[in-house]
Amino acid sequence: MTVDAYLQETGSGAYADFLVPDLTSGHGSPVDLVLLLESPHGDELHAKHPLAGRAGRDALAFLAGNVDAGISLGEEVARRHKRGDFRVAIVNVSQVPLQRQAITTATPLDDKQWTAVEGLRRSGAREVQTLRAARRQYAECLLSDLDRRVALLGISPTTTVAAAGKFAQMFWRSLSSAPTCALLEVPHPARRQWTRAAGDAAGRLGLLRERFGVASTALSK
Template identity: 75%
Template sequence: MTVEAYLNGTGVGAYPNLLVPDLTGGHVSPVDVVILLESPHVDELHAKHPLAGRAGRDALAFLAGTYSDRSLGQEVAHRQKRGDFRVAIVNVSQAPLQRQAITTATPLDDKQWTQVEGLRRSRAREIWKLRAPRRQLAELLLQDLERRIALMAIGPATTVAAAGRFAQMFWRSLPSAPVCALLEVPHPARRQWARATGIDADRLGLLSERFHVASAPLAE
């Protein structure tokens, strides 16, 4: 398998278990909060939804103000099963961008993983500042992300939290990013939300407020 085919995968074929779908509601359900992340890891591959592991538990604890065994991904998935799509979680890549995330057979060899992980560690503000071939790989991910974002009911009242430098780079690169309230925040891994200071803490405070609004009971 080529790196291009891996990044452009659809969850079918030889490695369907490596695709983790977003938690979204589509056009018909206006969304209040979108959390944009990088890519799935071990726990997400097992649960088949984003933010399923320790980072997800820490994220929900921060937003809800109380710790539980449930992750943010579990909470959002539970809400969406009940028809509440006000909070969405999206990954830039629906397939892992880290070799260590895959505990079974991998479709890429070591050299190919070096390419993928090199892109993941990029520090550019926008993908257009990357050198080829990283930019070409990033363009594949951007096209797919743009397609998925276009299917969501994001508007001026929506808060989009781009979590981590990778997610922020891709949101800035969207050719037709929807008008929204954008918050660039740290990734929730390693309790970064709880330890944030300065402008990061201010932005996360706004995200928490928006999450609480989106968590109010739905009108009957």
């Protein structure tokens, strides 16, 4: 098995157990807010949806204010989707983990392969096209799949896409045909970065919170 096959897992291949599906309608329903992140970690593998762990709880607390500390943003959005409300979506660039420590069962990759994948994750490049050849090969696998999934979202010029973290921002910039929308580049919610943000980042996070509030009002009707 290859790294390419792992990164392009769709849920029916050899690595299906490691796939965490995006939280989207799956049928192009209009979406008000899309949160784009990097990849699932251990809590997400267990829950089988994005933003299920501490970062997800911190994200919901930031966006919604006084909430049950046991509820993550991923869980809240998943509940809304079950009610037929799809105007908030959560998407990962990679639907499989990009960190070896996220996986506690038998690893799908060997040491050399993990070194390559984690090197891509930490690259800090602005666009996929500027990566060195070895990393670019894996990045293009992810980019191709992300292109496909973004095209299925009901993104319009009134949609806000919040690309959280440098990795997600790199991939959004690199899409072959990024849809027209309002783009917010914000920190990743891990390690309480949202509550510690200052300056322009804090301003963009304030806009994200406002947009989440508007989408939440629409969803509750």
